[in-house]
Amino acid sequence: MRYQKEFFATAMLSFMVLSLQQPALAEGPNDPAPVLQPNQPNGKTVLFDNSHGQTAGQSDWVIDGAFSDFADALVEEGYLVKEHRGTEPLSLDDLNDVDVFVIPEAQIPFKAIEQDAIASFAENGGGVFFIADHYNADRNLNRWDSNEIMNGWRRGAYEEPTKGMSAGEIEAMEGVTSSDWLSDEFGVRFRFNAIDNTAGDIIVPVEESFGITEGIQEVSIHAGSTMAIMNEDIAKGIVYLPDGLTEQANSWGPAVDQGVYFGGGIEEGPFVAIGKKGDGKSAFIGDSSPVEDSTPKYRNEEHGGVKRTYDGFIDRDNGPLLVNVIHWLAEQEDYHTFAEIDLPLDEPSPILEMETPEHSTEPQVEPWRAPQTGYLWYDRTTFANGSYGSDVAPPIDISYQLETPAVLPADGTPFQVRITLTNMQPNQVITNADMQVYLQGGTAVSQIQRADGSWPNGYGYQSVGTLRADGTGKTEMDVTMRLGNGVTEGPANIRLRVGAGNNVVTKAVTIGSGEEEEQPPVEEAAFTLSYPNPMPLDGSTFPVEVVLTGLTPGQTISNAQLQVYIAGGQSISQIQRADGSWPTNYGYFNVGDVTANQQGRGSKTVNMRLNETVQANLGSIRLRLGSGNNVLTETVTLQTVQQTSFLAPRFHQYVDHYQSVDENTSSS
Structure with a gap:
């Protein structure tokens, strides 16, 4: 037993x-x-x-x-x-x-x-x-x-x-x-x-x-x-x-x-x-x-x-x-x-x-929020395509990505967030996307600058404007934001949603002075990545080792970031956090501190996984030091579990995971 x-x-x-x-x-x-x-x-x-x-x-x-x-x-x-x-x-x-x-x-x-x-x-x-x-x-x-x-x-x-x-x-x-x-x-x-x-x-x-x-x-x-x-x-x-x-x-x-x-x-x-x-x-x-x-x-x-x-x-x-x-x-x-x-x-x-x-008492009037227009919990004919109970296949998945500064300034200084969408229909238009930054506990602390340069009076979810795909189904938009409303330094989240309740990206961020930590020079450093090739495109976990040589003994590099992406720039990778949880989006993620030993060599191994819904045979893995400072890019082969004997399934490691995403929960 x-x-x-x-x-x-x-x-x-x-x-x-x-x-x-x-x-x-x-x-x-x-x-x-x-x-x-x-x-x-x-x-x-x-x-x-x-x-x-x-x-x-x-x-x-x-x-x-x-x-x-x-x-x-x-x-x-x-x-x-x-x-x-x-x-x-x-x-x-x-x-x-x-x-x-x-x-x-x-x-x-x-x-x-x-x-x-x-x-x-x-x-x-x-x-x-x-x-x-x-x-x-x-x-x-x-x-x-x-x-x-x-x-x-x-x-x-x-x-x-x-x-x-x-x-x-x-x-x-x-x-x-x-x-x-x-x-x-x-x-x-x-x-x-x-x-x-x-x-x-x-x-x-x-x-x-x-x-x-x-x-x-x-x-x-x-x-x-x-x-x-x-x-x-x-x-x-x-x-x-x-x-x-x-x-x-x-x-x-x-x-x-x-x-x-x-x-x-x-x-x-x-x-x-x-x-x-x-x-x-x-x-x-x-x-x-x-x-x-x-x-x-x-x-x-x-x-x-x-x-x-x-x-x-x-x-x-x-x-x-x-x-x-x-x-x-x-x-x-x-x-x-x-x-x-x-x-x-x-x-x-x-x-x-x-x-x-x-x-017993009802602490507040239910439901906790209004259902999306047209949805009736008891009527399967109102269920969205691809859901259990619907008889219509789901649409192609749109991929959403947010790129933010390493530290969001707590002093009200404006900063930019880049929103990237891929896999849209050519020339598709989305008008109901909004975004906010919120503290742990749920307090909204962000505003989004309007097209005319003015700012709203309140804080919370605010429209990012119109997202319009080009002929390839991709769009990018830079949104200017600022923080206030009693914001405090420390961990927070930024969330993009498309319509009430449809949270498409939730990303952990840090609120601080707004200045990235100054890094020691690494002009003499050499960079090496060690990873399985082909990489498993089935959602399973695999290790990637980042190796830096030519550093000063004791030197620490803390702004190394890594991602895997495919043609067109779509990011398909996540890096497991220190607490064992995984991000909910795909993109560049920090690998943590890399400290050189007495020989000037530093290394850090992280666990990665790829978006298993993606269909591609080739991709690239890129290492950068801070935003825009790309130091190493290599081509990798992508293969599903049916195509390769690489055995690193989801069950491979006993690791801690946290964060189940729901409209009403951070879960399940």
Whole structure:
């Protein structure tokens, strides 16, 4: 049963090709669902739900998309893995011959008859795995978040689950009722907290977790929630967040309340929990980020944009824990409650008044923003081309790139940002692009100068003007910006969007004095790059070593930047950040400090990956020292995994990843 971490990456290699499937042209609930067959079956079946909005917004929680790493790992363990899709309510018949039913972050509420089917499935011996997220992760803007859907009631609308909805929405909600269903049936309640960028490191001992936590040290959380233990006889926490969490340091920036309820630790409630339900079992996790990977399949159903997800499954000990959970859920045992066996029981969790159904409040009017014109969450005919539910193929991807100064001046001095778009239709015009710089936490601090030279009065998203493609489908524009509104020095982000909610580039920037750090002269230096050639054009990670010789001993070069680009100048590369995360755009990225040894030689190895949607056979890799100072350019061959034996798949390294991009999240 135990899923050993040291074999994890090796086991995943055999499923590399399966995970790198091309995005579907058009697919919906009436099309045949994918089925993943194991080479060595263990006789058990895992079914993933895809009938409750699992592909809404930036989510792509399907077994051949951004949950493919998880699905592939289960196939490697011998499970038959299938997807449930359809237009009729989920029934007990749909769960026939299924051992484990996985419910990824639902965005469409379960009808009462569906809740009955899930509870009966577990009561009769099945395992159910509930994967939720944080409060206000409403990806389809229907006023119901995943935690509310799992719990069975909507915050601030317990007496009226369709509060604020239109006639069409109310009709789509027929059969949905309010109840404290998850608590009553499974003994837990997902909280409304929203905790960001930490890790669950309070791990229940192996002997108290049925072996699930064997070898587990940390489980990551990036904008997620915990649970309250409501019935200790049938529910037990196995992973908790650290003590000492604060609203200022640990709550997700856009959280609509304090985000942290009880300071972390045991009182905040478990991040991962398990349960016993009759002859069956249950399990729960408060974030989809540890489960997802970076291979989304579908387009965003609201606006048609390309989704960006992140490699959470290979972060920390996430993957091994998740597979161990499935192993446990798939085994039937002859006790009905934890109270019947020799197992320490949890204490019921403390509960805030606003967490109880009847006394809950809606912190602000929902939905969190207005949906894009024409999009109706309940009407698939309004879904964008290439999304799940649409019957129209997606358009060609437009590539977006931002080039900014190394440091954005905090003193109000104007600076320029270059916007480059490629893969547009010849002479295509975009008039709804806008951009802003914002601090961590979300405060907008930028203005964009108008064509007449004047400046707006406010701060926030402002139009960049008209972007018009030339005959080759490319356009470039220089936009003049300045900062204010109480701006502070330090890390920030610049974001370009095309229409409300359609974020196409989010780039980390630094706000400071506006002056680039002076670098020592490097006229006598020689530059060398070491990299695989051909380079894998499949999204996998590969190393690039930057070597500088002829430096002064002890000299440090901190402005070295690197990119890979193809004909026409389109950048196709990213460099992994020091914290293990990846940028959301492509372009030049700093390689970090390169310090010379006593022989005047300095080197730095970075991890890179290329845009797997690009189709090209040749490219160039370029090293520069500061903007415009190109010191080395070399031609490289680009090949897909089907064309080359280069084996550096996404599973090659256990690295930390962060940043899942969503309209309402920085995630998932």
